[in-house]
Amino acid sequence: MISSRRLARLGVAALVALLVAGLAAPARSVSDEEVERAREAQQAAAAARAAALGDLEEAAAVYEALNGEYQALVFSMGQMRSRIDAYQAQARETRDEVRRRAVEAYMRGPEQEATGLLLESGLAQEALVAREVLARAVAEEAASLSSLEAITAEMERLEIELEGETERAADLRIEAEAVAARMYELLAARDEELAAANQSLQGAEAALAEQRRQEELERLRQEAIRQALLGPAGGVPDSLTPGFICPVAGSSVFVDSWGAPRSGGRLHTGTDLMGALGTPLVAVADGVVRLGNNSVGGNTVWLYADHGVNYFYAHLDGFAAASSGQWVSRGTVIGYMGDTGNPAPGAYHLHFGISPAGMGAVNPYYTLARHCN
Numbered sequence: 452m453i454s455s456r457r458l459a460r461l462g463v464a465a466l467v468a469l470l471v472a473g474l475a476a477p478a479r480s481v482s483d484e485e486v487e488r489a490r491e492a493q494q495a496a497a498a499a500r501a502a503a504l505g506d507l508e509e510a511a512a513v514y515e516a517l518n519g520e521y522q523a524l525v526f527s528m529g530q531m532r533s534r535i536d537a538y539q540a541q542a543r544e545t546r547d548e549v550r551r552r553a554v555e556a557y558m559r560g561p562e563q564e565a566t567g568l569l570l571e572s573g574l575a576q577e578a579l580v581a582r583e584v585l586a587r588a589v590a591e592e593a594a595s596l597s598s599l600e601a602i603t604a605e606m607e608r609l610e611i612e613l614e615g616e617t618e619r620a621a622d623l624r625i626e627a628e629a630v631a632a633r634m635y636e637l638l639a640a641r642d643e644e645l646a647a648a649n650q651s652l653q654g655a656e657a658a659l660a661e662q663r664r665q666e667e668l669e670r671l672r673q674e675a676i677r678q679a680l681l682g683p684a685g686g687v688p689d690s691l692t693p694g695f696i697c698p699v700a701g702s703s704v705f706v707d708s709w710g711a712p713r714s715g716g717r718l719h720t721g722t723d724l725m726g727a728l729g730t731p732l733v734a735v736a737d738g739v740v741r742l743g744n745n746s747v748g749g750n751t752v753w754l755y756a757d758h759g760v761n762y763f764y765a766h767l768d769g770f771a772a773a774s775s776g777q778w779v780s781r782g783t784v785i786g787y788m789g790d791t792g793n794p795a796p797g798a799y800h801l802h803f804g805i806s807p808a809g810m811g812a813v814n815p816y817y818t819l820a821r822h823c824n
Contacts, residue, residue: 481655481658481659481662482659483659485655485659486652486655486656486659489648489651489652489654489655489656490652492648492651492652493645493648493649493651493652495648496641496644496645496647496648496649497645497648499641499644499645500638500641500642500644500645502641503634503637503638503640503641504638504641506634506637507634507635507637507638510630510631510633510634511631511634513627513630514627514630514631517623517624517626517627517630518623518624518627520623521620521623521624521627524616524619524620524623525620527616528613528616528617528620531609531612531613531616532613534609535606535609535610535613538602538603538605538606538609539606541602542602542603542606545598545602671688683709683810683811683812683813683814684709684710684813684814685813685814685817686805686813686814686815686816686817686818687760687805687807687810687813687817687818689818689821691760691807692735692736692758692760692805692818693736693758694736694737694758694781695735695736695818695822696733696735696736696781696782696822697735697819697822697823697824698724698732698733698734698735698762698764698801698803698819698823699724699726699730699731699732699733699788699801699823700730700731700732700733700784701726701727701730701731702726702727702730702824703724703725703726703730703801703823703824704724704725704726704824705722705723705724705725705816705819705823706722706816707722707814707816707817708722708723708816709721709722709814709816714793720804720812721763721765721802721803721804721805721812721815722802722803722804722814722815722816722819723800723801723802723803724800724801724803724819724823725798725799725800726788726799726800726801727788727799728768728787728788728789728790728799729768729787729788729789730787730788730799731771731784731786731787731788732752732764732767732784732785732786732787732788732801733781733782733783733784733785734754734779734780734781734782734783734785735754735756735762735781736754736756736757736758736760736762736781737756737757737778737779737780737781738754738755738756738757738762738778738779739754739755739776739777739778739779740752740753740754740755740773740774740775740776740777740779740785741753741755741775741776742770742773742774742775744791745792746792746793747765747792747793748765748766748791748792748793748802749765749766749767749789749790749791749792749793749794750765750766750767750768750769750770750786750789750791750792751763751764751765751767752764752767752770752785752786754779754785759807759808760805760806760807760808761805761806761807761808762803762804762805762806763802763803763804763805763806764785764786764801764802764803765792765801765802765803765804766788766789766790766791766792766794766799766800766801766802767786767787767788767789767791767801768786768787768788768789768790768791768799769786769787769789770785770786771783771784771785771786771787773785788800788801803815803819805818
């Protein structure tokens with residue numbers, strides 16, 4: 452028959468379960484998968500930007516080649532213009548020289564032909580002189596006139612070539628500027644995509660972190676409510692048992708038997724972990740051990756952890772190499788599962804207890820449930 456104290460305890464536990472269920476954290480608005488998708492999108496955007504940057508570098512090489520060709524054309528055009536200017540100056544000088552010589556020939560003509568022309572008279576004499584002057588001028592300046600024609604022809608050819616090169620240079624410049632403008636436009640678009648992806652990822656990560664923080668606060672609040680209602684029966688949070696590991700280095704089964712009646716009117720103040728004879732038992736934390744023996748607990752070990760919590764092991768089949776007063780590290784084998792003390796023969800188990808400094812014994816079940824099996 453279940454005692455009234457046991458019924459009351461079960462009733463409080465049920466009430467706590469209902470309260471905790473009613474205070475469950477809200478459903479996540481951001482999942483790990485969503486954050487991962489945002490991260491993949493950010494990585495894809497970064498890769499696209501890197502590719503665009505590579506294309507921009509190629510475009511820059513094309514632009515430099517086009518610009519180099521353009522600059523070479525500009526230089527060549529400058530040389531052409533200089534040559535044209537020189538030809539124009541030379542043509543002016545040649546024309547001036549032809550005119551000067553023609554005038555000189557005309558002016559010398561009457562003196563050179565004075566004797567032959569004395570017998571001539573009036574207009575006939577003047578006409579004859581003019582013809583002789585012109586003939587002599589043509590004969591003397593034939594080379595200059597030919598040179599002038601050649602200069603003029605070359606100048607015209609260069610002007611036609613210069614016009615063509617000017618158009619080609621303008622086309623090259625437009626092409627180069629268009630290449631650069633397109634690539635900068637593409638890179639700017641990729642920068643915007645990357646910035647948006649970064650913002651999305653940061654937002655998702657921040658939302659998930661805040662969500663987890665709120666969940667942890669809710670968990671701690673529920674734990675506080677449970678402990679406030681159950682007292683020692685509610686156990687302790689992991690923050691009081693940092694680094695805790697299961698004391699049984701093997702398979703075991705256990706239930707919440709806190710407060711169950713025991714011989715002599717006692718109440719159970721621990722958890723019994725059932726397992727095979729000789730299963731290694733380990734220190735759940737760094738600390739100092741004290742070995743003992745009595746008729747109820749059989750072979751016992753107290754582990755005084757460095758973080759201020761005391762752990763109790765009972766019914767050990769035997770001790771490991773550790774001796775009383777020895778400091779051991781977490782995970783060190785300190786004994787083996789047995790049935791010494793008052794258990795029924797063959798009821799191999801570890802009675803395990805937790806006693807935080809200044810609090811007395813508390814229910815270890817919840818701590819064990821989180822870290823064993």
